Amino acid sequence: MALGSIASIETFGLVDGPGIRTVVFLSGCKLRCKYCHNPEMWKKGKENYTPEELVKKVLRSKPYFKRNHGGVTFSGGEPLLQMDFLLETCKRLKEENIHIALDTCGVGNGRYEEILPYIDLVIFDIKALNPKDYQELTGRPVDESLKFLSLCQKMKKPLWIRQVVVPGWNDREEYMIALGEFISKLDCVEKVELLPYHTLGIEKYKKLGIPYPLEGVPAMDKEACDELTKILFHHLKTSKE
Numbered sequence: 001m002a003l004g005s006i007a008s009i010e011t012f013g014l015v016d017g018p019g020i021r022t023v024v025f026l027s028g029c030k031l032r033c034k035y036c037h038n039p040e041m042w043k044k045g046k047e048n049y050t051p052e053e054l055v056k057k058v059l060r061s062k063p064y065f066k067r068n069h070g071g072v073t074f075s076g077g078e079p080l081l082q083m084d085f086l087l088e089t090c091k092r093l094k095e096e097n098i099h100i101a102l103d104t105c106g107v108g109n110g111r112y113e114e115i116l117p118y119i120d121l122v123i124f125d126i127k128a129l130n131p132k133d134y135q136e137l138t139g140r141p142v143d144e145s146l147k148f149l150s151l152c153q154k155m156k157k158p159l160w161i162r163q164v165v166v167p168g169w170n171d172r173e174e175y176m177i178a179l180g181e182f183i184s185k186l187d188c189v190e191k192v193e194l195l196p197y198h199t200l201g202i203e204k205y206k207k208l209g210i211p212y213p214l215e216g217v218p219a220m221d222k223e224a225c226d227e228l229t230k231i232l233f234h235h236l237k238t239s240k241e
Contacts, residue, residue, distance in 0.1 A: 003047035004054065004085035007040075007077065011061055017101035017121055017160075019070030022058050026086070029078040030107050032139040033127060034213035035166055037201030041077040051089040059096060071099025073123070080108025080148075083115065090118035106148030107140065116155050121190075123160040124149060128170070129178055137169075149186075159189045165220050165228060166197040176228050180235030192236065194229045196220035 005027045013023040028044040029036075036042075058072055065071050072093060079086055079102060090100055101121040106112075116122075127145070128134040134142035152159060161183055165171050170179075183189060197220040205212040 001050055001052075002082075002084035002088050004049045004051070004082055004089070005044040005047050006049050006054070007038075007045060009057065012064070013073065016073040016075060016103055016123065017071065018099070019068040020061070020064045021070050021073045021101070022061050023073045023075055024054065024058075024079075025075050025077060026079040026082050027077045028081040029076055030081070030140060031078070031105060031127070034137055035164055035197050037198070037204070038077070039201065039204055039208055039210055044081075049085075051085060051092055054089055055092045055096070058093065058098065062096065062098070065098065069099065071101065071120070073101040073103055075103035078105060078108060080104055080106070080112070080115070083109060083111050087111075087115050087118070090115065094118055104148070105138075106145040108144075108148070112148050112151050113155075116151065116157060119157060121160065122152050122157045123162060124152070126161060126163045126179070126182075129175070129182055153187055156188055159186060160191040160193070161186070161189055162193045162195055164195045164197055165225050166214070167217055167220055171220065171224065171228065173228070173231055176232040177235050180232050180239060184236055184239040192232065194225055194232065196222055196225040 007025045007027040009025070010023040013021040016023050025041065027041045029042050032042070074086060093100055099120050100118060101123055102119045103123040103125070105125045105127060128137050128142070131142045163179060183192060197217070199219050202212050
């Protein structure tokens with residue numbers, strides 16, 4: 001039986017998918033995003049759950065799921081790096097008719113065609129739009145991410161799109177127009193969110209003795225982010241007309 005390395009489990013989550021959700025944070029990630037606020041989750045920790053144990057824990061919240069169309073969201077880290085555990089757990093959850101969301105950047109170890117049939121919603125994190133910026137921001141090529149997104153399109157998976165907005169990086173109108181063009185070409189997009197960059201993770205870097213990549217970059221102003229959201233949504237609307 002596959003074992004999973006789980007950093008934490010949040011019950012009654014309200015932002016990581018529809019309804020009330022149990023959010024399972026799996027440790028391990030190939031990317032090293034400059035704005036990452038959970039560096040303690042880059043590496044896999046102790047393998048501390050079996051699929052049976054996790055499903056048993058999740059089922060305690062099943063009555064709440066039924067009332068408001070909630071379910072389970074797998075996040076991280078990057079859940080696609082623990083494919084054997086994720087696949088076995090999702091199969092068990094589907095036997096219980098639980099809605100499953102996957103919060104991912106799409107950079108795992110492949111076998112995506114095996115897991116996606118069990119996923120009801122993909123929450124996809126866009127890092128950057130062109131290969132050079134993606135490499136600079138994450139430390140890895142963009143190819144694997146696009147491969148995963150392409151498969152989501154082929155399998156017509158419902159998508160929520162998220163983009164972190166960082167001052168001096170992508171907080172400009174031109175980027176929002178390009179982002180709108182990118183998203184408008186995707187099928188099954190149900191929701192788009194811009195997330196303002198924050199500095200809450202700095203102390204974690206200090207405790208771990210890791211240099212903070214965006215030292216001196218201020219948190220993204222929420223009102224400015226709201227204005228960029230208006231630009232993005234206007235472009236999305238006009239591109240569909």
